[in-house]
Amino acid sequence: MIYIGSHISSSKGYAAMGRQALKLGADTFAFFTRNPRGGSAKEIRQEDVDKFLKIAKEGGFGKLVAHAPYTLNACASREEVRTFAREAFADDLRRMEYIPGNYYNFHPGSHVGQGTEEGIRLISEMLNENLKKEQTTTVLLETMAGKGTEVGRTFEELQSIMEKVQLSDKLGVCLDTCHVWDAGYDIVHNFDSVIEEFDRILGKDQIAVFHMNDSKNPCGAHKDRHANIGQGEIGFDALYDIVHHPDFADVPKILETPYLPDPGNPKKTLPPYKEEIAMLRGGTI
Numbered sequence: 638m639i640y641i642g643s644h645i646s647s648s649k650g651y652a653a654m655g656r657q658a659l660k661l662g663a664d665t666f667a668f669f670t671r672n673p674r675g676g677s678a679k680e681i682r683q684e685d686v687d688k689f690l691k692i693a694k695e696g697g698f699g700k701l702v703a704h705a706p707y708t709l710n711a712c713a714s715r716e717e718v719r720t721f722a723r724e725a726f727a728d729d730l731r732r733m734e735y736i737p738g739n740y741y742n743f744h745p746g747s748h749v750g751q752g753t754e755e756g757i758r759l760i761s762e763m764l765n766e767n768l769k770k771e772q773t774t775t776v777l778l779e780t781m782a783g784k785g786t787e788v789g790r791t792f793e794e795l796q797s798i799m800e801k802v803q804l805s806d807k808l809g810v811c812l813d814t815c816h817v818w819d820a821g822y823d824i825v826h827n828f829d830s831v832i833e834e835f836d837r838i839l840g841k842d843q844i845a846v847f848h849m850n851d852s853k854n855p856c857g858a859h860k861d862r863h864a865n866i867g868q869g870e871i872g873f874d875a876l877y878d879i880v881h882h883p884d885f886a887d888v889p890k891i892l893e894t895p896y897l898p899d900p901g902n903p904k905k906t907l908p909p910y911k912e913e914i915a916m917l918r919g920g921t922i
Contacts, residue, residue, distance in 0.1 A: 638699070638886065638887050639880060639881065639886060639887075639890075639918065640664050640665040640698075640699035640700075640887065640888070640889045640890065641663060641664065641665065641849075641880065641889075641890045641891075641892070641914050641917055641918060642658055642661070642663035642664065642665040642666035642667065642889065642890075642891055642892070642910075642914070643661060643663060643666060643667070643891060643892040643893070643894075643908070643910035643913075643914065644666070644667045644668065644669075644704070644891065644892070644893055645657050645658060645661075645666045645667070645668055646668070647668040647669055647670075647679070648679075650679075650682065650685040650689075651681075651685050651686050651688070651689035651736070652685050652688035652689045652692060654666060654668055654689065655688075655689045655692035655693055655696065655698075656692065658696070658698070659692070659696055660911070661910050661911045661914055662911060662914050662915055662918070663910070663914055664696060664697055664698050664699055665698055665699040665700065665701060665702070665889040665890075665891070666701060666702070666891070667701070667702040667703070667704050667742070667891045667893075668701070668702075668703060668704065669703075669704050669705075669706060670703050670704065670705060670706070670729045670732060670733075670741070671706050671725065671729070672706060673704070673706045673707050673708075674706070674707060674708060675706065675708065676706065676708060676721060676725060678728065678729075678732065681732055681735050683735070686735050686736060689736070690736070699887070699889050700738070700739050700740055700845075700889055701736060701739040701740065701889075702739070702740045702742055702777075702811070702846050702889060702891055703729070703733060703739065703740065703741045703742065703774075704742050704743070705725070705726065705729060705741065705742065705743035705744070706725065707744065708721070709721070709722045709725050709726065709743055709744070709746075710722055710744075710746040710747060711723070711726070711743075711745065711746045711759055711760045711762075711763040711764075712745070712746040712747065712748045712749075712751070712755070712756035712757075712758075712759035712760050712788060713746065713747070713749055714748070714749040714750060714751055719759065719763075722746070722763060723763050723766060723767065726743070726763060726767050727766075727767045729741060730767060730768075730769075730772060730774055730776075733772075733773075733774040734772070734773065734774070737773040737774070738773045738774075739773075739774060739775075740774070740775050740776075740777050740809070740811075740845055740846055740889075741774050741775070741776050741777065742776075742777040742779055742811045742846065743776070743777070743778070743779065744779050744781060744787075744789070745760050745778055745779070745781065745787070745788045745789040745794075745795075745798065746759075746760055746787075746788055747785055747786045747787050747788065748786045748788055749786055750786060753788055753794065756786070756788040757788060757794065757797045757798050757801070758801070760788060760798050761798050761799075761801035761802050764776070764798070764802045764804075764808070765801075765802055765803055765804075768802065768803075768804040768807045768808075769804075770804065772807060774807075775807060775808070775809050775845060776807055776808055776809070777808070777809045777810060777811040777845055777846060778795050778798060778799070778808065778809075778810055778811070779810075779811040779813055779816070779848070780792075780795065780810065780811065780812050780813050780816045780817050780820065781813075781816050781820065781861075782813075782815070782816040782817075782819035782820050782858075782859055782860060782861035783819065783820045783821075783859040784819075784859055784860060784861050790820045790859070791820065792834060792835050792838040792839055793838060795810060795839060796838050796839050799839070799843075808843075809843050809844070809845035809846075810839065810843045810844050810845060811845065811846040811847070811848060812835075812844050812846070812847050812848070813847075813848035813850060813893075814847065814848060814849055814850050814851075814852075814871060814876060814879065815848070815850035815851065815852040815861065815862075815863050815864075815869075815871070815893075816848070816850075816861060817831070818852045818854075818856050818870070818871055819852055819854050819856070819857070819858050819859055819860055819861055819862075820857070820859065821856060821857035821859075822834075822856075823856050824871065824875060824879070825856070825870075825871055825872065825875045828875065828878065828879065828882075832884070841884065844885065844888060845888065845889075846888060846889050846890075846891060847879060847880075847885065847888060847889070847890045847891070848890075848891050848892075848893050849866070849876055849879070849880065849890045849891065849892050849893075849894075849917065850863040850864070850892070850893050850894055851863065851864035851865060851866055851867065851868055851869030851870070851871045851872070851876065851894065852864055852869045852870050852871050853869050853870070854870060855870055856870070863893055863894055863895055864894070864895070865894045865895060865897065865909055865913065866892070866894060866909075866913045866916060866917065867916070873916070876917065877916075877917055877920055880917045880918075890917070892909075892910055892913055892914065894909055894910075894913060895909075896908055896909065897909050
C-alpha cells in the first residue's frame with residue numbers, strides 16, 4: 638500500500654483535514670500541532686476527533702504525521718527558548734493522544750554556537766524528560782540540510798541523539814528528501830547506497846516517514862530550499878522511485894512543496910498537492 642499526502646491546514650479541525658485529504662487523493666497527511674511560527678494551539682474537541690476517525694477509517698488512511706512548530710528549538714542557546722520547546726513538546730504529546738498511534742515530527746534544532754555535542758546533549762535531555770512508557774505516539778527526528786548550526790545534518794548526529802534516549806523505542810526518523818540531498822547524500826544516483834549507510838548507522842526500520850520534496854539546490858549545498866516535484870535538482874524519476882521503493886512501500890510520504898502561481902490571478906498562489914500526489918502515484922509528470 639502506498640500512502641501519500643501533504644501538509645493540510647489544521648485551522649478548521651480534524652474532520653476538515655480528513656475531508657480535504659480525500660479531495661486531494663491523499664490517504665495520509667501532515668499538520669502543525671500549533672501555530673508553526675508561534676506557540677498557540679487550538680482547543681481539541683472530542684466530537685471533531687470522532688468525526689475524523691470515522692473519515693480516516695472509511696478512507697483507509699495510514700498513519701498521520703503531526704509537525705512541531707518551527708519555533709521549537711530544544712538546543713537553543715537561550716534558556717527561555719529551550720523552556721518553550723520543552724513545554725510545547727510535552728503539551729503536543731499530550732494532545733496527540735486524542736489520535737493515538739500516530740507520528741509527531743520535529744526538527745532537532747540549532748545549537749547557535751554552543752557546538753554540536755552540546756546541541757545533541759540538550760535535545761536528548763528534552764526527550765528523556767518528556768517521553769513516557771504509556772504514550773502511543775512515535776516521535777520522529779527529521780533529517781536536516783545542515784543550514785547554519787542545525788543538528789541532524791548527518792545520520793551519525795541523529796544516532797548520537799537517539800543512543801542517549803532511555804525510551805528510544807518511542808523514536809524514529811523522518812527522512813526529508815530535500816534535506817538529505819542538500820546535506821550531501823546523493824539520493825539521485827546512489828539511493829540504495831545512502832539507505833545502506835543509514836541502515837548501518839541507525840537501522841533502516843527507523844525510517845517512519847518520508848518528506849517528499851524536490852530541491853532548488855545542488856547536492857551538498859546545505860541550504861534547504863524546497864522545489865516542486867520534478868522541477869528541482871533531484872527530479873521526478875528519483876522521487877517516484879523512492880515512493881515506490883519496495884522496502885518503504887507502507888511508509889507515509891508527505892509533500893511539503895511550494896505553492897504555485899495562480900494562472901488566473903498572479904497575486905495569488907495555489908497548492909500543487911492534488912496534481913503532485915497523482916503524479917507520484919501514477920508515474921507521469
